[in-house]
Amino acid sequence: MSRGDRFLLDLSPEGGDEKNMKIGVLLKQVPDTATKVKIVNDAIDESEVKWVINPYDEYAVEAALRLKEKAGGGEVVIVTAGPARAVETMRQVLAMGADRGIRIDTAGLTLDPYTTAVMLAAACKDEQFNIIFAGKQAVDDDCAQVHIGVAEFLQIPHVSPIEKFELNADLTQAVVERPVSGGVKEVIEVKLPAVFGCEKGLNEPRYASLPGIMKAKSKPMKELSGRDLLQGKTPLLAQSQYALPPEGRKGKMISGTAHEAAKELVRLLREEAKVV
Amino acid sequence: MNKNVFSDLAEKFDTILKDDARIETYREDTMFRGDPDAVIRARDETDVRAAMKYCFVSKIPMTFCGSRTSMTGASIPTEGVVISTERLEGIIDIGEHQGRKTITTRTGTITAAVQKAAEEAGFYFPVAPTSRDDCRIGANVATNATGEDSFKYGPIRAYTRRLKIWLADGTEKILERAASEKPSWDRNRAGYVLDWKNPIDLFVGSEGTLGFIAEVTLDLLDRVPHYFSALAPFPTNRKALEFIVATAQSTDLKPRALELVDASALDVMRTHTTFPRLPEAAKAMVYFKQEYQDEADRDQWLGRWFSVLEKASTPDLVTAVLIADTQKDRENFRLWRHHIPSTVNERARKFWDAGGGKVGSDWWVPIPKLLEMMDFFYTHADALGLPYMAYAHVGSGHPHTNIICANASELKKADELLLTCCRKAVALGGGVAGEHGVGKIHRNLLSIQHPLSAVAKMRRWKEEYDPLFLLGRGNIFD
Ligand SMILES: Cc1cc2nc3c(=O)[nH]c(=O)nc-3n(C[C@H](O)[C@H](O)[C@H](O)COP(=O)(O)OP(=O)(O)OC[C@H]3O[C@@H](n4cnc5c(N)ncnc54)[C@H](O)[C@@H]3O)c2cc1C
Numbered sequence: 001m002s003r004g005d006r007f008l009l010d011l012s013p014e015g016g017d018e019k020n021m022k023i024g025v026l027l028k029q030v031p032d033t034a035t036k037v038k039i040v041n042d043a044i045d046e047s048e049v050k051w052v053i054n055p056y057d058e059y060a061v062e063a064a065l066r067l068k069e070k071a072g073g074g075e076v077v078i079v080t081a082g083p084a085r086a087v088e089t090m091r092q093v094l095a096m097g098a099d100r101g102i103r104i105d106t107a108g109l110t111l112d113p114y115t116t117a118v119m120l121a122a123a124c125k126d127e128q129f130n131i132i133f134a135g136k137q138a139v140d141d142d143c144a145q146v147h148i149g150v151a152e153f154l155q156i157p158h159v160s161p162i163e164k165f166e167l168n169a170d171l172t173q174a175v176v177e178r179p180v181s182g183g184v185k186e187v188i189e190v191k192l193p194a195v196f197g198c199e200k201g202l203n204e205p206r207y208a209s210l211p212g213i214m215k216a217k218s219k220p221m222k223e224l225s226g227r228d229l230l231q232g233k234t235p236l237l238a239q240s241q242y243a244l245p246p247e248g249r250k251g252k253m254i255s256g257t258a259h260e261a262a263k264e265l266v267r268l269l270r271e272e273a274k275v276v
Numbered sequence: 277m278n279k280n281v282f283s284d285l286a287e288k289f290d291t292i293l294k295d296d297a298r299i300e301t302y303r304e305d306t307m308f309r310g311d312p313d314a315v316i317r318a319r320d321e322t323d324v325r326a327a328m329k330y331c332f333v334s335k336i337p338m339t340f341c342g343s344r345t346s347m348t349g350a351s352i353p354t355e356g357v358v359i360s361t362e363r364l365e366g367i368i369d370i371g372e373h374q375g376r377k378t379i380t381t382r383t384g385t386i387t388a389a390v391q392k393a394a395e396e397a398g399f400y401f402p403v404a405p406t407s408r409d410d411c412r413i414g415a416n417v418a419t420n421a422t423g424e425d426s427f428k429y430g431p432i433r434a435y436t437r438r439l440k441i442w443l444a445d446g447t448e449k450i451l452e453r454a455a456s457e458k459p460s461w462d463r464n465r466a467g468y469v470l471d472w473k474n475p476i477d478l479f480v481g482s483e484g485t486l487g488f489i490a491e492v493t494l495d496l497l498d499r500v501p502h503y504f505s506a507l508a509p510f511p512t513n514r515k516a517l518e519f520i521v522a523t524a525q526s527t528d529l530k531p532r533a534l535e536l537v538d539a540s541a542l543d544v545m546r547t548h549t550t551f552p553r554l555p556e557a558a559k560a561m562v563y564f565k566q567e568y569q570d571e572a573d574r575d576q577w578l579g580r581w582f583s584v585l586e587k588a589s590t591p592d593l594v595t596a597v598l599i600a601d602t603q604k605d606r607e608n609f610r611l612w613r614h615h616i617p618s619t620v621n622e623r624a625r626k627f628w629d630a631g632g633g634k635v636g637s638d639w640w641v642p643i644p645k646l647l648e649m650m651d652f653f654y655t656h657a658d659a660l661g662l663p664y665m666a667y668a669h670v671g672s673g674h675p676h677t678n679i680i681c682a683n684a685s686e687l688k689k690a691d692e693l694l695l696t697c698c699r700k701a702v703a704l705g706g707g708v709a710g711e712h713g714v715g716k717i718h719r720n721l722l723s724i725q726h727p728l729s730a731v732a733k734m735r736r737w738k739e740e741y742d743p744l745f746l747l748g749r750g751n752i753f754d
């Protein structure tokens with residue numbers, strides 16, 4: 001495909017109702033990337049983990065909130081599959097401006113991207129979203145499969161990762177930009193409903209405001225049973241063992257032009273490595 | 277000075293001599309350009325002590341430097357050697373001292389690393405200058421540094437429990453507080469503290485003029501408190517200032533930090549790449565932090581702040597108050613705040629060649645006098661017609677005002693205004709140099725702050741510890 005080529009995914013004929021845009025956001029709570037992963041008894045020890053919003057999901061939340069603002073109405077609903085601790089992350093997103101939350105309780109379940117997508121798709125189906133945003137991947141397992149599965153099970157189009165998102169005037173069709181190799185961008189027109197995986201750079205996620213945080217407490221939060229949504233479906237993937245990667249010598253990447261990089265290299269050799 | 281002594285030094289120590297291009301790094305701090313004859317990059321403490329003994333015998337002036345983030349030229353000499361602590365990094369011990377939790381660290385440890393080590397051990401060290409990722413702990417003690425959170429926690433003096441000092445001739449002195457001793461929380465005025473009881477207080481804030489701080493033991497606090505950071509927009513500087521004064525005097529609100537970002541400083545903050553969009557009406561900001569115990573406590577604090585802000589700001593701006601309650605978001609707020617001085621310093625540096633640059637203030641006044649003082653500054657700065665701003669520790673009556681001067685004649689005028697403001701601050705019961713020290717470029721403020729008799733007293737103390745005036749030559753005294 002050459003630069004700027006367009007093609008049309010025309011899978012869904014229905015359009016949206018502007019005032020009543022119902023926007024879904026798939027949200028995952030993940031360990032902060034600064035967390036030191038510890039393995040105890042062949043499982044990840046969560047006792048010292050700091051939990052945060054999956055960073056790519058923040059772009060999804062922002063895209064959803066902007067869309068609602070642009071449409072002049074509607075609802076942003078966050079859907080997350082996770083244990084009770086995920087509520088804290090959901091509250092943070094409600095404080096940013098989302099309207100309500102659905103948590104699929106996963107306590108006691110062993111999951112993989114397939115079963116997670118099954119549960120999320122089932123919850124989304126009931127909600128009849130006009131559009132669904134997700135992060136392009138979760139930074140814990142980096143699978144980048146769940147939102148694809150959700151789109152597949154809902155039988156609606158899917159594009160990921162997107163760096164640009166625009167909606168046409170009657171809010172029925174999105175034009176998105178997706179990077180492909182070699183610095184080339186695909187520009188894709190997608191009829192809604194559809195699922196989008198959001199990439200860094202799509203927008204600058206907002207901060208929670210003081211009134212937002214105060215209101216978040218009283219926003220509705222529904223809980224669904226993961227077991228019920230799975231309807232007996234079981235993972236396709238089994239984890240056999242956890243192991244940390246072997247420790248290597250830490251490298252450092254220096255970016256910039258050759259001139260800038262050389263200058264920075266000398267600075268690092270002098271100030272950090274202290275060898276020159 | 278005899279060139280041979282420096283070549284001799286180079287044989288004994290890792291030394292950068294004057295004709296070596298690498299010396300350039302050690303010629304400047306944030307505000308001042310000097311001219312060291314040589315730089316000794318001590319490989320360890322033994323090196324420092326041996327170098328000091330050598331320099332003492334050869335009567336070579338010695339200036340100690342950490343990361344040269346000083347704002348006063350204090351770590352840059354105009355003659356003699358620089359002894360750099362950049363390789364003296366590392367925590368020695370986290371444990372107990374006189375029944376208190378303490379951290380003992382080598383002098384060149386980066387401040388942020390001290391905080392991190394304390395945190396990893398389950399404790400908390402609260403004094404962190406905005407430059408905490410660069411500056412070094414021994415230098416923080418040497419300047420009696422404060423930080424954003426000094427509104428609640430005071431300056432580093434309050435935590436300095438024990439110092440290992442080497443005097444100019446290399447003699448070791450251990451200075452320590454008694455368990456019951458309560459150090460002062462006052463901000464600096466200028467030069468040494470006058471009413472010291474324990475000589476440790478003479479060394480805290482001594483700007484490298486009395487001895488080398490070789491090892492530092494600091495009190496730690498018990499827990500790592502939860503807190504949220506907030507940025508509250510206001511329609512005018514005046515409204516923001518009134519809010520700060522009311523909050524600082526309130527018996528109800530107990531923030532950990534309380535700072536002003538005035539209209540021009542906000543313009544700079546807005547240039548940070550991740551700074552969010554704010555309503556156009558936002559013309560100043562108050563940056564504050566609130567600690568809390570648990571979620572219920574947090575919600576209660578949010579409610580309290582909301583209700584006071586509702587009264588103090590406008591409805592649309594209260595809706596735009598930003599809160600950071602995760603590590604990542606709080607760090608972003610901190611970076612935006614740090615973006616102000618680092619950007620302004622960079623911009624001002626471009627005018628150095630033309631004789632211009634930044635004229636920064638470090639004066640402070642007691643809180644009840646803050647509005648009067650700020651009115652005074654703004655009125656005079658407007659009349660001057662140069663770009664200016666005020667930001668930072670205003671909750672403690674201690675803004676940093678910055679005036680940017682394109683050339684020497686502008687700089688002269690801005691310097692005059694600085695002196696005028698310092699006189700006013702002293703008249704209102706405050707100080708001329710709250711946290712940066714006076715170093716070389718603000719030596720003239722000493723006589724604004726103190727009567728001649730007090731300066732003479734300081735000189736006597738200096739002579740007692742450093743009779744040859746070899747240490748930090750040009751700092752504090754002519
Ligand atoms: C962007 C920016 C923000 C800042 N924010 C703050 C702030 O919030 N609060 C604040 O207090 N300051 C602040 N500063 C000023 C500065 O960071 C502090 O004064 C800091 O303590 C200096 O640390 P340093 O390692 O850079 O020391 P240097 O600049 O290298 O030295 C400072 C002084 O300490 C002396 N010294 C250094 N090491 C020793 C030693 N081992 N023994 C004896 N004397 C020694 C030096 O001789 C000199 O007099 C800021 C500076 C910048 C550039």
